[in-house]
Amino acid sequence: MFDVAIIGAGVVGAMVARELAKYQLKIILLEKKNDVAMGASRANSGIVHAGYDCAPGSLKARLNVEGAAMMEEVCKTLGVKFKRNGSLVIGFDEEDRKGIEKLMEKGKANGVEVQFLDQTGVRALEPNIGGNVTCALYAPTGGIVCPYDLTIAALGNAMDNGAELQRNFPVSAIEKIDGGYRISSENGEVKARFVVNCAGLYSDEIAKMVGDDSISVHPRKGEYILLDKECGGLVSNTIFRTPSKMGKGILVSPTVDGNLLLGPTSVDKEDKEDKDTTEGGFAEILSKAKEYVENLHAGKAITSFCGLRAVGNTGDFVITSRSPGFVNAAGIESPGLSASPAIAKYIAEMLKEQGLELVENPAHIATRVSSHHFRDASLEEKNAMIRENPAYGRIICRCEGVTEGEILDAIRRNPGATDLDGVKRRTRAQMGRCQGGFCMPYVTELLAKELGIAYEDVTKCGGESLINVEKTKGGMAQ
Amino acid sequence: MRDLVIIGGGPAGMSAAIAAYEQGVRDILILERDESLGGILQQCIHNGFGLHKFGEELTGPEYAWKYEQKVRELNIETKCNTMVLDITEDKVITATNAQEGIFQLQAKAIILAMGCRERSKGALNIAGSRPAGIFSAGTAQKFVNMKGYLPGKNVVILGSGDIGLIMARRMTLEGAKVHAVCELMPYSGGLARNIEQCLNDFNIPLKLSHTVVQIHGKERLEGVTIAQVDENRRPIDATREFIPCDTLLLSVGLIPENELSKAAKVDLSPITNGAVVDQDRQTSIPGVFACGNVLHVHDLVDFVSEEAEIAGKAAAAYIKGNTGKKVEIPVKTDGKVRYTVPQVITVKKDITLYFRVGSVYKNVRVNVTAGDKVILSRKRPKVAPGEMESVTIKAELLENVESLTVSLEVL
Structure with a gap:
């Protein structure tokens, strides 16, 4: 029996695993997909919110501010890129000004550093913001992070400390047994003394399995467009419009990897699997983003994608326990990424109160080698690494300059990539301007070789997402 | 210090090297990122190459082999599996490979011959999901011709560029069904002979003024919705049609790969996306030349070779001091x-x-x-x-x- 089973390998599940792996505990993380960070943690804005816009006194406000304060150190420890680039909430009319003034008050109540800028102040900070801007809230502590890099690194660290990851484990039933729970899936069952439900959009359904009907979660669709690195310098802060009740609106932000991100749209849906981008979505993102950032060119788009936020029905994070030893982390919408390290601490504390012994593991490894360790190295260091392992000298992805050595690391290190998208998220191979046009056949080959599977069995993202369907006539003859 | 460094060992790079050698340059180095010379020709196993240049129909690898043999015969130095990472205005080249690690070279003259890449799906912003089964035509060509695997059985092709047309025939010959080639424009961007030999001969419909408006499928592609477009290239809703398919190939344009040229601060044309050059194919930086698909996208490799000869000769003249x-x-x-x-x-x-x-x-x-x-x-x-x-x-x-x-x- 495991001490703790965590359901869902998104950023919250991964952070909980990392936190609990500091102690002498047997931990398993159960993920229904073929890789980690496959839900909202894969497709969101990647913003570490300063914490100025949560309702003062809410759990969201508390954990946002705490999490954002922890984030820089967490990222440093885990080798994840983090940049405190600052956030700007810009306004164009009198109503916006009122909204910004309200935000200023909230920010101060939440203990966040906020400044009011007039037009000159905004334009001095961001020359590419449209000339009709009138004012802005400036939060210098706002930051950016790569959400799936953070998830992979947090879970990788937990696994380096002994936590297990069970992929392709869609939980179908949970049963209370003596001293814990039995969690069943089509691919087997797992018993654990404590369970943490971090199932994102499905956290309501998981809670229902133990008779807890108190949670309701629905998807809010958010479409994004990612622009070429040529556009990454158009703005340096994350630029928000004055918020509405549907969220923070379309933002324009540099990413830690140097691209420019536009989005998200915000549409409430019922279908928890509908990640389709839409023609209307593209048009909305581009027209709104162009309203406030000049020199944006749609032709520089290299990809578009859609994420589903798990929106709860209380307006706050729902971190509850209605069944002994069973904790829910539900409705973790924005600023869930920013709050994730604090959510993990909060949940560890809840588990402790319920009787989980947190005895420190003396052999605990706090740090993880960055997935950027090769590309961030100096010339001398790189050449030393190439001498040691010539695979670092072979470039596989020419657009992003990713080497064979880095791809092999991504497959071999915790949690190892087992499909093309997994390699992409860990290394950026196939993520550049040609979007895998050149390197996909090579990455396929490396995956097949490393995993010991047939070339035609390599998938894009698990399941039925096969890349090739059969051998050609010539291929069969060989 | 090297006299002449050529970035890219495809048809342009090899032809330029030979031309420079014939003008008396001996210190020549070709840097090639792939494991062998030949560039994209290696995967172009269809015929039709060399009609202008050699008066015979060759396959891509045969055409490349003629040049590779000559390069070997002349003992021109080549480094394969070597990726150039940077070029400076002062002609310092930084490259990497498994044997030497990251190294730098100073060149007297450089010929840019890096070729081009295919425009990706991302640039098109097609609505819908992002399942497996969507490839640029050249990637599918690599899978089929180089790796021996078929990426799908029921195919729709978006764009009527030459690689798309060639792949329509290739996939058909491998037993796949190509349901349609959709072309946004009212005319094809491909060669007339390819439309005849790759589509018409196999009864593959070419739908002009059509585009793909929606992608369907969760894990693997399950179908696409296509639609006719009006004169402003906007889809006409009433013409939307669902085509079940497991594969969508994109042949929607080629873009010269000029990231290194940009690093070297070579002036680029916003229309060709390649360098601005004079009659010698010399760029805005004296001693830096460009030829082949990195300069502008060609229809026929024969013209790539000819252009590269011009660049090779001119680079030789530059090295000898005839720069005025x-x-x-x-x-x-x-x-x-x-x-x-x-x-x-x-x-x-x-x-x-x-x-x-x-x-x-x-x-x-x-x-x-x-x-x-x-x-x-x-x-x-x-x-x-x-x-x-x-x-x-x-x-x-x-x-x-x-x-x-x-x-x-x-x-």
Whole structure:
């Protein structure tokens, strides 16, 4: 029996695993997909919110501010890129000004550093913001992070400390047994003394399995467009419009990897699997983003994608326990990424109160080698690494300059990539301007070789997402 | 210090190397990122190469092999599996490979011959999901011809570029069903002969003024919705049609790969996406030359080889110290002619101007004017964006000329 089973390998599940792996505990993380960070943690804005816009006194406000304060150190420890680039909430009319003034008050109540800028102040900070801007809230502590890099690194660290990851484990039933729970899936069952439900959009359904009907979660669709690195310098802060009740609106932000991100749209849906981008979505993102950032060119788009936020029905994070030893982390919408390290601490504390012994593991490894360790190295260091392992000298992805050595690391290190998208998220191979046009056949080959599977069995993202369907006539003859 | 470093060992790089050697340059190095020379020709196993150059129909690998043999015969040094990471204005090249690690070279002259890449799906912003089964046509070609795997059985192709047309036939020959080739424009961007031999001969419908508006499927592609577009290229809702398929191939344009040229601060043309060059294919940086698909996308490799010979010879002359620019005659275009290569003439000699038109025109006259004087005029029954055109101007016509304009007159 495991001490703790965590359901869902998104950023919250991964952070909980990392936190609990500091102690002498047997931990398993159960993920229904073929890789980690496959839900909202894969497709969101990647913003570490300063914490100025949560309702003062809410759990969201508390954990946002705490999490954002922890984030820089967490990222440093885990080798994840983090940049405190600052956030700007810009306004164009009198109503916006009122909204910004309200935000200023909230920010101060939440203990966040906020400044009011007039037009000159905004334009001095961001020359590419449209000339009709009138004012802005400036939060210098706002930051950016790569959400799936953070998830992979947090879970990788937990696994380096002994936590297990069970992929392709869609939980179908949970049963209370003596001293814990039995969690069943089509691919087997797992018993654990404590369970943490971090199932994102499905956290309501998981809670229902133990008779807890108190949670309701629905998807809010958010479409994004990612622009070429040529556009990454158009703005340096994350630029928000004055918020509405549907969220923070379309933002324009540099990413830690140097691209420019536009989005998200915000549409409430019922279908928890509908990640389709839409023609209307593209048009909305581009027209709104162009309203406030000049020199944006749609032709520089290299990809578009859609994420589903798990929106709860209380307006706050729902971190509850209605069944002994069973904790829910539900409705973790924005600023869930920013709050994730604090959510993990909060949940560890809840588990402790319920009787989980947190005895420190003396052999605990706090740090993880960055997935950027090769590309961030100096010339001398790189050449030393190439001498040691010539695979670092072979470039596989020419657009992003990713080497064979880095791809092999991504497959071999915790949690190892087992499909093309997994390699992409860990290394950026196939993520550049040609979007895998050149390197996909090579990455396929490396995956097949490393995993010991047939070339035609390599998938894009698990399941039925096969890349090739059969051998050609010539291929069969060989 | 190396005399001549050539970035790219495809048809352009090899041809340039041979031409430079024949002009007496001996210290030549070709840097190639792939495991062998030949570039994209290695995966082009269909025939049709070499008709202009050798008067015979060769496959891509056969065409490449003619040049590779010559490179070997002349003992021109090559480094394969070597990726160039950076080029500076001062011609310092940084490259990496498994044996030497990251190393730097100083070159007297550089020839850029990196080729081009396919425009990706991301640039198109097609609505819908992002399942497996969507490939650029060249990636599918690599899987089928180089790796021996078929990426799908029921295919729709978006874009009628030549690789898409070739792959329509190739997938059909491998037993796949190609349901349609959709082309956004009212005309194809591919060669007429490819439409005949790759689509018509196999009864594959070419749907002009059509595009893919929606992608369906969770894990593997399950189908696409296509639609006709109006004259503003906007989809017409009433014409939406679902086609079940497991594969979508994209052949929606080629983009010269000029990231290194940008690093070296070479002036680029916003129309070709390649360097601005003179008749010697010299870029804005003296001693840096460009040729082949990195300069502008060609229809036929034969013309790539010819262009590379020009660059190779000129690089040899530069290395020997013959660098003097004599004049500066800009070559302009009117609206119907999209671009010319070269874009500037610096020496008054016989010069062939290559150009592409922006749309299909029938019964036209190509006029080259200097000031208000037409110095050359050539009739063409039909011109199309998919077929590169050229006119040759004799040296004597360039006397007293300060600028040239290439224009199209519809008769």
